[in-house]
Amino acid sequence: xxxxxxxxxxxxxxxxxxxxxxxxxxxxxxxxxxxxxxxxxxxxxxxxxxxxxxxxxxxxxxxxxxxxxxxxxxxxxxxxxxxxxxxxxxxxxxxxxxxxxxxxxxxxxxxxxxxxxxxxxxxxxxxxxxxxxxxxxxxxxxxxxxxxxxxxxxxxxxxxxxxxxxxxxxxxxxxxxxxxxxxxxxxxxxxxxxxxxxxxxxxxxxxxxxxxxxxxxxxxxxxxxxxxxxxxxxxxxxxxxxxxxxxxxxxxxxxxxxxxxxxxxxxxxxxxxxxxxxxxxxxxxxxxxxxxxxxxxxxxxxxxxxxxxxxxxxxxxxxxxxxxxxxxxxxxxxxxxxxxxxxxxxxxxxxxxxxxxxxxxxxxxxxxxxxxxxxxxxxxxxxxxxxxxxxxxxxxxxxxxxxxxxxxxxxxxxxxxxxxxxxxxxxxxxxxxxxxxxxxxxxxxxxxxxxxxxxxxxxxxxxxxxxxxxxxxxxxxxxx
Amino acid sequence: xxxxxxxxxxxxxxxxxxxxxxxxxxxxxxxxxxxxxxxxxxxxxxxxxxxxxxxxxxxxxxxxxxxxxxxxxxxxxxxxxxxxxxxxxxxxxxxxxxxxxxxxxxxxxxxxxxxxxxxxxxxxxxxxxxxxxxxxxxxxxxxxxxxxxxxxxxxxxxxxxxxxxxxxxxxxxxxxxxxxxxxxxxxxxxxxxxxxxxxxxxxxxxxxxxxxxxxxxxxxxxxxxxxxxxxxxxxxxxxxxxxxxxxxxxxxxxxxxxxxxxxxxxxxxxxxxxxxxxxxxxxxxxxxxxxxxxxxxxxxxxxxxxxxxxxxxxxxxxxxxxxxxxxxxxxxxxxxxxxxxxxxxxxxxxxxxxxxxxxxxxxxxxxxxxxxxxxxxxxxxxxxxxxxxxxxxxxxxxxxxxxxxxxxxxxxxxxxxxxxxxxxxxxxxx
Numbered sequence: 001x002x003x004x005x006x007x008x009x010x011x012x013x014x015x016x017x018x019x020x021x022x023x024x025x026x027x028x029x030x031x032x033x034x035x036x037x038x039x040x041x042x043x044x045x046x047x048x049x050x051x052x053x054x055x056x057x058x059x060x061x062x063x064x065x066x067x068x069x070x071x072x073x074x075x076x077x078x079x080x081x082x083x084x085x086x087x088x089x090x091x092x093x094x095x096x097x098x099x100x101x102x103x104x105x106x107x108x109x110x111x112x113x114x115x116x117x118x119x120x121x122x123x124x125x126x127x128x129x130x131x132x133x134x135x136x137x138x139x140x141x142x143x144x145x146x147x148x149x150x151x152x153x154x155x156x157x158x159x160x161x162x163x164x165x166x167x168x169x170x171x172x173x174x175x176x177x178x179x180x181x182x183x184x185x186x187x188x189x190x191x192x193x194x195x196x197x198x199x200x201x202x203x204x205x206x207x208x209x210x211x212x213x214x215x216x217x218x219x220x221x222x223x224x225x226x227x228x229x230x231x232x233x234x235x236x237x238x239x240x241x242x243x244x245x246x247x248x249x250x251x252x253x254x255x256x257x258x259x260x261x262x263x264x265x266x267x268x269x270x271x272x273x274x275x276x277x278x279x280x281x282x283x284x285x286x287x288x289x290x291x292x293x294x295x296x297x298x299x300x301x302x303x304x305x306x307x308x309x310x311x312x313x314x315x316x317x318x319x320x321x322x323x324x325x326x327x328x329x330x331x332x333x334x335x336x337x338x339x340x341x342x343x344x345x346x347x348x349x350x351x352x353x354x355x356x357x358x359x360x361x362x363x364x365x366x367x368x369x370x371x372x373x374x375x376x377x378x379x380x381x382x383x384x385x386x387x388x389x390x391x392x393x394x395x396x397x398x399x400x401x402x403x404x405x406x407x408x409x410x411x412x413x414x415x416x417x418x419x420x421x422x423x424x425x426x427x428x429x430x431x432x433x434x435x436x437x438x439x440x441x442x443x444x445x446x447x448x449x450x451x452x453x454x455x456x457x458x459x460x461x462x463x464x465x466x467x468x469x470x471x472x473x474x475x476x477x478x479x480x
Numbered sequence: 481x482x483x484x485x486x487x488x489x490x491x492x493x494x495x496x497x498x499x500x501x502x503x504x505x506x507x508x509x510x511x512x513x514x515x516x517x518x519x520x521x522x523x524x525x526x527x528x529x530x531x532x533x534x535x536x537x538x539x540x541x542x543x544x545x546x547x548x549x550x551x552x553x554x555x556x557x558x559x560x561x562x563x564x565x566x567x568x569x570x571x572x573x574x575x576x577x578x579x580x581x582x583x584x585x586x587x588x589x590x591x592x593x594x595x596x597x598x599x600x601x602x603x604x605x606x607x608x609x610x611x612x613x614x615x616x617x618x619x620x621x622x623x624x625x626x627x628x629x630x631x632x633x634x635x636x637x638x639x640x641x642x643x644x645x646x647x648x649x650x651x652x653x654x655x656x657x658x659x660x661x662x663x664x665x666x667x668x669x670x671x672x673x674x675x676x677x678x679x680x681x682x683x684x685x686x687x688x689x690x691x692x693x694x695x696x697x698x699x700x701x702x703x704x705x706x707x708x709x710x711x712x713x714x715x716x717x718x719x720x721x722x723x724x725x726x727x728x729x730x731x732x733x734x735x736x737x738x739x740x741x742x743x744x745x746x747x748x749x750x751x752x753x754x755x756x757x758x759x760x761x762x763x764x765x766x767x768x769x770x771x772x773x774x775x776x777x778x779x780x781x782x783x784x785x786x787x788x789x790x791x792x793x794x795x796x797x798x799x800x801x802x803x804x805x806x807x808x809x810x811x812x813x814x815x816x817x818x819x820x821x822x823x824x825x826x827x828x829x830x831x832x833x834x835x836x837x838x839x840x841x842x843x844x845x846x847x848x849x850x851x852x853x854x855x856x857x858x859x860x861x862x863x864x865x866x867x868x869x870x871x872x873x874x875x876x877x878x879x880x881x882x883x884x885x886x887x888x889x890x891x892x893x894x895x896x897x898x899x900x901x902x903x904x905x906x907x908x909x910x
Contacts, residue, residue, distance in 0.1 A: 123770045124777065158770055210576070323889055343882075344606060344802030346576040353886045363892075375767050382809065385862040393865050394886055442812030442862050472777045 051187065053081040053453030057093040058434060060103030066408040067423035069401055076107055078430035081453035086424045100448070102434055108404060109423050110165025110186075110431030110451065111380050112411035114290065114337045115317050115370035119169055119192065120145055122153030123374060124468075133172035134179065138216050138228075139235045141204065142275035143179035145169045149192040154466040155374040160186040160457050162378030163439075163446040165431035166197060168415050173207035173292040174215040176222070176232055180278055181205050181290060183415045185431075186451045188465035201416040203314070204282050206232075207292035208302055209348045229301065236309040239279035245270040246280065288314035288416050290337070294348035296324035303332060315414040317370060320352040323359040330365035335414045337370040340383040357384075358391030361402055368410045380407045385440035400440070429453075506549050507531050508873060510854060513553030515539065518560050518830045518843035520822055528558055530850040534872035539844050553854050556867055559825065560844050561616025561851035562859075563832040564804035565763050566743060566797040569607055569618050569634060570600040570643060575802070584624035589661065590674065593701035594629030596622050597648035602634075602641035606802055608880035611636055613805025614859060616851035616871050617646070619836055621653055621717070626660045626670060627698075628653040630705065631717070633836050635851065637871035650836045651741060652709045655719045656729055657775055668728060673697045675736045678706045712739030715835070717763075721746035721775040730754055741835055746776035749783045752790040761835035762787055763795040766814035784827065785818035794819075795835055796827040812860035824860065 056078050063074025063086060071088035077097070078084060093099045120132035131148030134140045149169055159167065169192075170181030181203035184195035208228055217223035222231050252267040281287040289306070293299050293316050306313050315335040316322060320343060322329055322336040329336055336357065343352030353359075357367035369384045371377035388403040405422075412422025421429045430453035437444040449457035457463070464470075508530040515526030517539060529544055531537040538544065573580035582599035585591030600620065610618070616636050622629035630649030638644025654671065661667040677696045681703045687693050688700070696703065708714040718729035721744045730751075733740035742748060745762040748755060755762060769781035780786075788794045796810045811824040819827075833842030840849045850873040857864040869876050 123772045125773050155770060324892075327892055341803055341806070344574060347574055350574060351885055353882045353889070355886050359889070374770055374772070378769070379767070379813075382813075382862060386809070389863045389865065394890075440862060442809060442860055443816050445816060469771070472771070 051081070051452060051454050053079070053430065054450070054455055055079045055097045056450070056453070056455075057091065057097045057099045058102045058107055058432065059091055059093070059099055060101055061105040061107060061434075062438075063088065063107045063424060064400070064404055064439070065424035066109050066401065066404045067425050069399075074107065076424055076432060078432065078450065078453050081430050083424060083426055083428050083430050083432075085426050100434070105447065106435040106438055106444070107424070108163070108433050108435065108439055109408040110421065110433055110449065111163040111407050112415070112422060113159070113164055113167040113371050113377050113380060113407075114315055114335075114368055114411045114414045115372045116159070116167040116169050116377055117172065117372070118155040118159060118167065118374060118377070119149035119151060119153045120171065121374075122150045123155050133174035133215075135174050135215060138175050138212055138222060138231050139177040140171075140175050140179050140275065141177045141235075141278045143171065144182065144202075145171050145180060145205075146182040146192040146196070149182065149184075149195075151189055151192060151195060152467045153374075154469050155377070156186065157188070157457075157463070157465050158374070159377045160449055160451070161446060161459075161462065163381065163433040163435070163449055164377055165433075165449065165451045166412070166415070166417065166421055167377065168203055168290070170203060170205040170290060173205070173211045176207060176212045176228055177235060177275075177279075178205040178207060180287070183417065186449070186456055187454070188456070188463075197415075197417060197420075199420075202278075202281075202287045203290045203415070204278060204287050205290055205292070206302075208298050209292075209294055210346055211292070225298070229305065232305055233308070236279070236305065236311075239276050239283060240309055242270070242273060242276040243280045243283050282311045283309070285312065288312075288414070290315050290317055290414070292317045294318050294320050295351075296321035298348075299325060300328065303328070303334070314416070315368065318349070318372070320349050320356060322365075323353060323356045324351075326360045326363035326365050329360065330363045333366070335366035335368055335410060336360045337368040337411070337414060339372070339376070340369060340386040342372075354387055354390040355394050355396065357387045357406055358394075358396050358398055361398060361406070362391075362396050366410045366413060367406050368414055369406045370411070381435075381439040381444065382442055383407075385442075388440060403440070506547060507537060508870065508875070509543055509548040509550045510553050510558055510852065511543055511550055513556040513558040513854060515558045515844060516822075516825055517845065518825060519845065526558065528844055528852060530852065530870055530873040532873065534850055534874075535840075536844060536846055536848050536850045536852075538846050551854070551868065553867075557855040557857060557859060557864075558844070559614075559853055559855065559859055560829045560842055560848075561853050561869070561871065562614040562807050562828045563617045563619070563836075563842070564610070564615055564797050564807045564828075565619045565795045565832040565835065566799050567610075567618045567620055567804045568596075568623065568801045569610065569620050569804065570602060570604045571596050571620060572801055573601075573604055573606060583620075583622055585622055585629045586624070588698075589626040589670070590698040590702050591622070591625050591629045592627045592652060592674075592698065592703070592705040594622055595632070595648060596620050596629065597632035597645045600632065600634070600645055602638050602643045602645075604642065605881045607636055607642040608877070609802070609882055610804045611869055611876060611878055612866060612880065612883075613808055614853040614855065614866050614869070615804055615807060616853065616869065617833075617838075617841060618804060619650055619832070621651075626655055626667065627674065627702070627706070628655060628719075630714070633838055635849075635871055637874060637876045647836070647838065649705075649708070649714055650838075651715045651717045652706065653717045653719065653743070656725050657720055657722065664725065664728070668732065670697070671732060672736075674703075674706060675710070678703050678710060682707060709738050711737055715739040715741050715837070717741045717743045719743045721773065721779075723747040723750040723778060725775070726751045727754065730758065730760065746783070747778040748792070749780065749786040750778055752787055752792055755787065756791040759791075759793060761793040761795050761831060763797050763832075763835070765799055766796055766810050766817060766819070781813075781817040782819075783817075784814040784824075785820075788819055788823040788827070793831045793834065794823065794827045795832045796824070808860050808864075809862065812862070815860060821860075 059075040063071040074088040075091045134143045171178035183197040183200040189195045317337045360367040409422035412418040432450040434448040447459045510528040515523040529537040568583040571583035585594030621631040632648035716738045742762040745764045748762045766784045771777040814824045830842040852870045854868040
């Protein structure tokens with residue numbers, strides 16, 4: 001299997017919309033048929049927010065970089081949205097830097113969630129805002145979460161206050177192929193595109209098991225797990241076919257371009273198919289696959305499906321039985337996005353164990369604690385801690401550093417942004433949280449959250465960015 | 481309203497079940513721990529004595545003489561067992577599998593005579609999992625409908641079973657708010673009509689029995705069940721979030737002579753004065769801080785803290801049967817949100833017991849039911865685990881289906897294959 005492509009380096013705080021594929025000059029094939037993740041991205045600046053990254057030295061306390069052991073009396077220096085340096089011991093602030101005293105506090109990378117429905121199932125619950133599942137057919141690779149995402153969801157600012165700096169918003173699990181997920185950063189913005197993580201690959205949400213068959217059982221199917229797999233195989237076969245059509249066309253076009261360039265013989269491109277384009281991008285390792293899947297046997301079937309059609313699974317989500325096949329998942333380098341302890345709400349969530357993520361870690365796999373919840377996303381540190389302490393009690397050997405990675409560097413990897421964020425290392429995005437206490441304590445609070453070096457949350461002066469919460473109740477006048 | 485009074489008042493309606501006797505006939509001394517009695521007292525190096533009658537013999541600093549099993553609790557924390565007031569333990573196994581659900585009275589909007597205890601399964605595998613969170617008792621509540629039915633109090637240990645019903649009914653559950661009967665006004669009207677018929681039926685029972693009565697808003701058994709709530713013998717749990725609905729519930733309770741409990745209470749902090757004046761318990765979720773519905777626009781994370789400081793009896797619940805074990809995390813988050821630590825402890829022990837009329841539960845005091853948890857540290861901290869648990873003086877196992885699966889898969893015997901059958905630990909109910 002090929003190594004997945006991590007798309008480009010993030011353009012610092014830049015507008016989205018810069019096509020990742022700039023091959024047009026040297027490559028004659030019309031750009032539309034380069035199935036890059038950004039294909040079809042409008043070349044406009046959709047980032048109306050002007051960000052003001054601070055020049056800050058966080059000094060004192062415990063720095064937990066996630067990429068290595070904790071540093072006592074540590075410090076983090078950041079400028080222009082990037083981490084300049086991380087260290088420990090005495091440190092003078094360079095000129096022009098604000099010093100934030102973090103003595104007695106804990107500093108970690110920003111928390112990252114691979115599984116959020118903020119914006120597509122926003123608060124408050126309203127039928128009119130239920131935009132996360134396109135329940136018109138079991139496969140809808142043509143839809144994108146970004147088009148259902150309501151940026152005014154108050155959940156975004158609450159997630160930020162819980163230390164979340166990056167999250168993937170994905171469609172729900174009604175459909176076998178639910179559409180594209182979008183990775184966003186915790187900046188207040190007026191559009192989903194403006195929140196988009198610069199240069200991050202898109203995700204493709206797939207779902208197996210009970211949900212698709214329950215939703216479509218009375219709507220023409222699939223009505224069984226057999227049907228789920230049959231529909232998937234048929235669709236992936238189409239994607240492979242479409243990929244070949246595109247490649248044939250590209251070859252023909254190049255031949256024609258280098259040859260006669262006879263206008264009457266210019267090859268005709270295949271008609272565009274928006275959904276299949278997304279799937280072809282998956283086959284080309286440009287979009288990362290996230291599969292909602294609970295049971296061990298079904299995860300193995302999905303890996304078989306992926307193998308048959310030539311794509312990779314980047315992360316299994318929920319995956320409550322991952323512990324049963326942790327050796328396989330580790331070997332195949334498939335990450336596991338799971339909860340600490342959700343279980344029991346349906347048959348496929350019956351065999352949960354709290355140590356699931358820990359067992360995956362123990363086997364050398366990539367464990368992730370995800371939320372799937374507007375409440376859970378605010379406390380991913382607590383959720384990781386529950387698993388950690390249960391695992392220690394169960395006799396597993398784990399380090400705090402590894403557990404911190406479950407909510408930072410590992411989800412960053414699952415989203416294909418681990419080279420830009422997920423740990424406190426020089427050159428990375430300045431996504432940093434200052435905690436009031438050890439982040440694995442129930443009493444810990446994120447006091448400050450920097451996103452790209454911008455202090456988006458400060459407990460001393462919490463901002464309310466959602467328009468929805470403006471003057472809903474007596475006493476909520478603007479400015480209060 | 482205490483336990484005994486209830487029993488004599490409504491013999492027919494209320495069943496109180498005797499504690500099972502101790503098998504080995506030996507009391508237990510928990511010695512050396514930090515004891516939080518739940519009455520505001522903290523005893524360092526404390527001694528709690530659990531009697532053979534399933535009750536607490538003494539709480540103090542003296543080790544009694546005699547034949548006791550002595551357990552060293554040095555460095556540990558000892559509290560009364562935790563309670564989750566809003567569960568469906570024993571009436572739901574797998575939420576989405578209808579065949580495993582018995583918590584819904586079904587059919588009519590009014591199911592006042594429906595008792596969850598009738599369908600209670602003391603051997604539900606969901607139950608022992610909750611013990612790992614220090615839960616020794618829970619209220620099992622009905623779901624669905626407008627008048628949902630009657631809840632029960634269970635202990636998470638029973639003779640030859642994972643649990644037993646200790647008292648039923650505990651409360652009558654009623655849904656107010658917009659969705660229940662189509663509109664708020666319609667819901668209130670329906671409730672007034674019901675209670676009007678409760679009174680009418682009481683006066684005209686004989687005529688009703690010979691078919692000389694007007695048509696009533698609910699069945700005979702429903703009206704009889706509701707009659708137990710008039711005067712407050714059985715409290716009424718109103719499922720409401722919006723401040724105006726809470727006020728409506730309080731007003732209805734006054735008008736109809738009911739003893740109210742608020743369940744949900746997202747905006748209860750806005751009504752703290754009235755709630756405190758009436759000492760009305762509020763069962764709430766301390767992690768809720770989002771306006772997740774239009775009924776909960778005023779949700780805030782210090783709801784519990786504000787209410788407790790105002791003198792409202794706060795009860796914390798996870799509102800998730802399968803994870804009632806997380807009630808301690810709920811308490812920790814309440815403290816994180818500004819609640820006093822002792823108030824949070826009361827909110828998961830004393831207050832739910834008092835709200836359920838279980839005066840023998842919820843504190844470590846002489847004569848109380850010996851439901852006791854020994855913790856490795858601060859019960860609310862994530863790093864803490866339950867060291868030992870006693871229910872009615874019996875040490876109960878902390879093993880459960882999940883710990884058994886963990887054990888079974890602790891080592892993977894074959895690559896990606898299920899573990900061998902002979903490695904399975906079977907934990908039978910005590």
